Amino acid sequence: MNLKKTFRSGFVSIVGQPNVGKSTILNALVGEKIAIISDKPQTTRNRILAILNEDDLQVVFTDTPGIHKPRTRLGEYMVKTAKDSMDDMDAVLFVTDASGPISDIERGIAKNLDALAVPVILVINKIDTVKKDALLPMIADYSGLCRFEAIVPVSALKNDGMDRLRSEILQHIPKGMPYYPEDMVTDQPERQIAAEIIREKLLWLLDKEVPHGIAIEIMSMKDTGKVVEVSAAIYCEKMSHKGIIIGKNGTLLKKVGSMARTDIEKMLDKKVFLELWVKVKDDWRNNNTLIKNFGYQ
Numbered sequence: 001m002n003l004k005k006t007f008r009s010g011f012v013s014i015v016g017q018p019n020v021g022k023s024t025i026l027n028a029l030v031g032e033k034i035a036i037i038s039d040k041p042q043t044t045r046n047r048i049l050a051i052l053n054e055d056d057l058q059v060v061f062t063d064t065p066g067i068h069k070p071r072t073r074l075g076e077y078m079v080k081t082a083k084d085s086m087d088d089m090d091a092v093l094f095v096t097d098a099s100g101p102i103s104d105i106e107r108g109i110a111k112n113l114d115a116l117a118v119p120v121i122l123v124i125n126k127i128d129t130v131k132k133d134a135l136l137p138m139i140a141d142y143s144g145l146c147r148f149e150a151i152v153p154v155s156a157l158k159n160d161g162m163d164r165l166r167s168e169i170l171q172h173i174p175k176g177m178p179y180y181p182e183d184m185v186t187d188q189p190e191r192q193i194a195a196e197i198i199r200e201k202l203l204w205l206l207d208k209e210v211p212h213g214i215a216i217e218i219m220s221m222k223d224t225g226k227v228v229e230v231s232a233a234i235y236c237e238k239m240s241h242k243g244i245i246i247g248k249n250g251t252l253l254k255k256v257g258s259m260a261r262t263d264i265e266k267m268l269d270k271k272v273f274l275e276l277w278v279k280v281k282d283d284w285r286n287n288n289t290l291i292k293n294f295g296y297q
Contacts, residue, residue: 009058010090010173015113017105020097021125024156026050026063029166032185049187051180058178059169091119091149091172093165098153099129102141110145119149119172123165128155191218194264198232198276201259205252206244213237214245215284219277227271230264235281242278253278 014022030050048063094113096106113120122142127135139151150168154161186193195216202214215235222229236242246253253276261274285291 007056007058007175007177008170008173009060009176009178011060011062011088012091012093012169012172013062013064013089014093014095015064015109016095017097017103017109020095021156022063022095023048025093025095025123025125025154025162025165026061028156028159028162029059029061029169030185051185053178053182053185057170057173058180058182059173060179089118090174091121091169092116093121093123093169094146094148095123095125096142098124098127098135098138102138107145110142114146120146121165121168122146122148122151124151124153125156127153128158128160190268191221193267194218194221194230194260195232197263197267198234198256198260200263201256202234202245204259205256213241213285215281223270227273228264228268229273229275231275232277234276234278235284236278237281237283237285239280242280245278 014026016022026048030052050061050063052059052061092113094109124135124138135153142148142151152161152165152168154165156162195218198216199214213236217233217235218230219233220229220231234245236245257274257276261272264274265272
């Protein structure tokens with residue numbers, strides 16, 4: 001990395017309600033798949049750090065769990081993680097969804113952000129799902145809730161408006177030294193990324209309430225030289241959910257394993273042997289010990 005006098009570095013937090021596209025925006029900004037994506041709310045459970053490295057720039061983004069009204073202790077942890085992430089930032093991206101009305105929670109978030117001594121950029125995502133005329137009342141409404149540095153309509157999925165968003169972000173990155181090595185793109189350990197990859201595939205393939213009650217534990221990860229052997233446990237909250245996850249004659253679990261193995265091999269750049277087990281832990285989302293054991297701490 002060429003450390004010129006003009007080198008800039010800083011931290012940017014991405015916040016918003018569940019399922020507004022925060023992870024898609026994060027991946028688009030850094031040009032790599034760091035955060036898992038699904039159409040299910042509350043996909044992200046932990047703070048995820050992703051690093052954009054260029055010759056004269058390093059921006060450290062944090063993708064956070066969606067801010068929502070928690071119904072479990074895991075939910076309380078997720079909301080606290082999101083709110084804590086706004087401290088000591090150089091800028092905050094408040095991501096909203098253009099396809100629906102402004103919720104009471106979003107109004108509350110906007111008012112709380114207005115009290116921060118941090119530049120806040122409003123990102124109205126999913127503009128490909130609405131007519132442009134529908135954005136104007138939404139922009140006017142949001143403008144009355146918070147003194148935003150900028151309001152940027154985007155479609156992260158279609159890469160529309162992302163260049164302008166990037167330009168707005170860079171205006172708030174101060175001069176400074178890099179915080180991380182130039183070849184580092186995330187602070188997530190390989191085990192954590194592998195667990196999230198498995199959970200992502202389950203989110204894609206399962207419906208209704210089952211995905212929210214799933215946690216993944218990487219029990220072992222051993223590089224034998226020729227292949228990386230990964231053994232993972234999928235925890236669910238009900239015996240009936242276990243049967244759904246396994247599927248008839250094990251078909252769904254095999255599909256999860258095949259899809260996850262492909263992505264883990266890309267991450268590790270090595271052949272992977274993946275073994276999956278399904279276990280039941282009743283109401284684990286309200287058990288503080290299990291929440292910590294599964295990495296949410």
